[in-house]
Amino acid sequence: MTRVLDVENLRVSFPDTGKNRVYPVDGVSLSLDRGETLALVGESGCGKSLTSLALLRLVPSPGRIEEGSAIRLGGTDVLALQGEALRKIRGRRIGMIFQDPMTSLNPVFTVGNQIAEGVRAHFDVSKSEAWQRALKLLEEVGIPDPAARLDSYPHQLSGGMRQRVMIAIALSAEPEILVADEPTTALDVTVQAQILEVLDRLRDSHGMAVLLITHDLGIVAGRADRVAVMYAGQIVEEAPTDRLFARPSHPYTQGLFASVPRITGPVGRLSPIGGSVPPPGAWPGGCRFRPRCPQAFEKSETMPPLLPVETDHRMRCWLAENGADASD
């Protein structure tokens, strides 16, 4: 296994309304091996997007990555990079696909132009070579009649086709890692499945590592090798996907599963976790899930570290100390 990304104790802060700072990403550690898909899952506001932006040093000002955080891309210390060296990792080492392609595509340039531009930003090739490469990329992401589509403008394409173009642009730099932040949330279910299949295929053919960010556990099964569940700025459970689905152990993860009707089956009732993720700055002391947790107990008043449940399976819950998970 070749490790391509190591994130340790990542903390991202913003100033609050007073003199203090809040930490929407608060000590996240994760890693990616070549060819692997890691799913980062959690409710809205838990810090998924900020985590992914931090990987590219794109945390918007006045946010900042705190001292003590580490992001390593192979042998490169991302947090030490500046200027040109930093720009080079964006796209080239880590490609990014966002939820809404319309905000990332330029409406006044054709699809072919934008992809060829992407190719030329990273490789020293002629215009016609870049154009050829753009054509090939459109084929790879499964766009019908790709030669004609090169001359289309973004508004002439459907949402699913635009998202395919975004993937083609991300691929144009041949990145080692592809970060897909809710890449299919805006699409209907059929198109969503097609786009995810494109991502799977490209991961396998290019050997990329994929960080798939989603609030939808339903798209994780059969796709991700491992899952990291995030709550209130922290990873609260991580495990190989099969294991997590067979035995979700953190009470929050169990709540997430209970709220997905497709997983609990057609007769399963939708039972969302009561309450919502508190905003950063309003987190309770101790375990941050405590106020919503049906299994909270005295010890939950102190913050649990990530504790082993089994080999490769850890959770941030004191129930792991009993040698059992919370479902026992």
Ligand SMILES: Nc1ncnc2c1ncn2[C@@H]1O[C@H](COP(=O)(O)OP(=O)(O)OP(=O)(O)O)[C@@H](O)[C@H]1O
């Ligand atoms: N530019 C910003 N300034 C201040 N706070 C921010 C900023 N961006 C994000 N936050 C806060 O950080 C927290 C995490 O945001 P983030 O966008 O990472 O969540 P998320 O898990 O991606 O949610 P979603 O599923 O809705 O995309 C949120 O509480 C959000 O309000």
Ligand SMILES: [Mg+2]
């Ligand atoms: Mg987000």
